[in-house]
Amino acid sequence: MSALPSSGVRSLRAGAAGDLATRKISITTPLPGPKAREMIAQALTVMSPSLIHVYPLMVNRAAGCMVEDVDGNVFLDCQAGVATASTGHCHPRVAAAMQEQSERLIHICGTDFHYPGYGALCAKLAALAERLQETAGVPAGERDGWQTFLTNSGTEGVEAAIKIARHHTKRAHLVAFRGGFHGRSMGSLSLTASKSKYRKHFGPFLSGVHHGTYGDLPSVERDLFTRTVGPEEVAAIVVEPVLGEGGYIVPPREFLAGLRKLCDRHGILLVFDEVQSGMGRTGTIFAAEHFGVVPDVIVLAKGLASGMPLGAMMAQRRFMTWPAGSHGSTCGGNPVCIAAALATIELLESELLDNTKKVGAHLKSQLEDRLRGIGMIEEVRGLGLMIGVELQTHEQADAVARACYERGLLVLECGEKAIRLSPPLVIDEAQAGDAAEIFASACRAIAAA
Numbered sequence: 001m002s003a004l005p006s007s008g009v010r011s012l013r014a015g016a017a018g019d020l021a022t023r024k025i026s027i028t029t030p031l032p033g034p035k036a037r038e039m040i041a042q043a044l045t046v047m048s049p050s051l052i053h054v055y056p057l058m059v060n061r062a063a064g065c066m067v068e069d070v071d072g073n074v075f076l077d078c079q080a081g082v083a084t085a086s087t088g089h090c091h092p093r094v095a096a097a098m099q100e101q102s103e104r105l106i107h108i109c110g111t112d113f114h115y116p117g118y119g120a121l122c123a124k125l126a127a128l129a130e131r132l133q134e135t136a137g138v139p140a141g142e143r144d145g146w147q148t149f150l151t152n153s154g155t156e157g158v159e160a161a162i163k164i165a166r167h168h169t170k171r172a173h174l175v176a177f178r179g180g181f182h183g184r185s186m187g188s189l190s191l192t193a194s195k196s197k198y199r200k201h202f203g204p205f206l207s208g209v210h211h212g213t214y215g216d217l218p219s220v221e222r223d224l225f226t227r228t229v230g231p232e233e234v235a236a237i238v239v240e241p242v243l244g245e246g247g248y249i250v251p252p253r254e255f256l257a258g259l260r261k262l263c264d265r266h267g268i269l270l271v272f273d274e275v276q277s278g279m280g281r282t283g284t285i286f287a288a289e290h291f292g293v294v295p296d297v298i299v300l301a302k303g304l305a306s307g308m309p310l311g312a313m314m315a316q317r318r319f320m321t322w323p324a325g326s327h328g329s330t331c332g333g334n335p336v337c338i339a340a341a342l343a344t345i346e347l348l349e350s351e352l353l354d355n356t357k358k359v360g361a362h363l364k365s366q367l368e369d370r371l372r373g374i375g376m377i378e379e380v381r382g383l384g385l386m387i388g389v390e391l392q393t394h395e396q397a398d399a400v401a402r403a404c405y406e407r408g409l410l411v412l413e414c415g416e417k418a419i420r421l422s423p424p425l426v427i428d429e430a431q432a433g434d435a436a437e438i439f440a441s442a443c444r445a446i447a448a449a
């Protein structure tokens with residue numbers, strides 16, 4: 001990868017999208033504006049109706065934390081393309097790395113041929129995971145390194161995790177959790193259990209999948225293992241260390257530590273799905289670092305390449321026993337996506353992990369202060385810039401998300417009745433303050449309605 005000039009968070013403001021990153025929220029038309037209304041109406045006639053479109057936003061360009069629609073309205077983005085634009089929209093250093101790579105090599109297929117980026121990214125990820133082991137106190141003699149399979153998405157990373165677990169253990173059964181979201185392809189969808197609408201009419205699912213209750217260790221140990229499936233038949237337990245789509249819920253440490261012990265006792269692979277919680281989102285590279293628990297397999301995507309389609313299934317070397325040809329991907333680990341990932345990791349390490357910790361704490365405390373006394377607010381929770389606000393009903397969460405949009409703040413729902421705030425990790429304290437104020441004003445308006 002080319003040497004990129006080092007820069008502070010402030011220098012992110014000067015990307016190709018001009019002054020947009022330093023703009024303030026500005027809503028100058030009714031929403032959606034006239035251009036957006038017309039373009040959306042046309043697009044909807046030819047797009048799959050399965051897409052959600054939580055509110056009618058037609059984006060023209062974006063920079064840093066700011067998003068501009070086709071009518072010139074400017075929004076503050078506290079959802080980051082569903083927790084993906086980790087380094088902010090169109091970060092100049094990520095864009096430069098991609099530009100440089102795309103002039104040299106766009107594709108050759110990492111399954112069949114070599115190119116420098118594939119190994120470089122796997123080495124970087126292995127070093128990061130090794131550091132996780134070190135800080136969790138895993139003795140050097142028990143660390144045998146990590147190997148990585150690169151994919152185009154999170155769901156493909158989960159598919160790869162299912163396959164490596166079955167292949168390595170020669171066992172068929174899998175345990176996941178109610179509340180978990182792991183993707184929408186048939187294997188990962190069989191694990192997903194956050195909302196029934198994701199599964200409706202898509203069965204039958206992968207056989208041998210069992211669901212415990214998220215955060216509740218006895219639901220696995222006592223209920224599943226004694227009543228449904230013996231642990232000696234289970235290949236993997238797949239869990240999000242912090243629940244994403246299912247509600248931005250931080251489990252007690254004992255839950256993840258208990259799963260680790262169960263897996264050790266029964267020769268089961270512990271898979272952490274860090275597609276949403278990983279790559280700096282919680283203020284550490286892996287959310288696992290907060291709990292001091294090291295899984296056998298880690299799945300990454302979303303923020304890994306700042307929004308370029310890239311995922312990773314990394315496993316400790318001793319589990320990577322599948323032979324050549326047993327798994328592959330045509331475009332997984334595409335060189336341009338890898339260039340984006342290497343630039344992303346550099347930025348995370350040099351400045352954005354610190355920023356996430358600092359501004360995440362600020363945003364959470366601002367939300368707690370400003371939401372205090374609003375009856376419908378049940379809880380503000382989260383780690384780093386993965387912050388959830390629990391309301392009393394689904395209708396309230398829906399209405400608050402819509403009211404935020406109308407005030408120029410982009411947020412998404414999660415769980416049954418929560419809102420998630422997952423801004424780009426470049427957000428500064430002033431923007432976090434604006435977000436908290438707008439969020440509170442939206443809540444007050446809905447509470448008074």
Ligand code: PLP
Pocket residue numbers: 082153154155156158181182183184240244245273274275276277301302
């Ligand atoms: N796993 C988790 C925890 C996720 O949050 C998601 C997506 O939201 C996925 C897997 C699936 O990722 P993708 O949409 O990239 O396939």
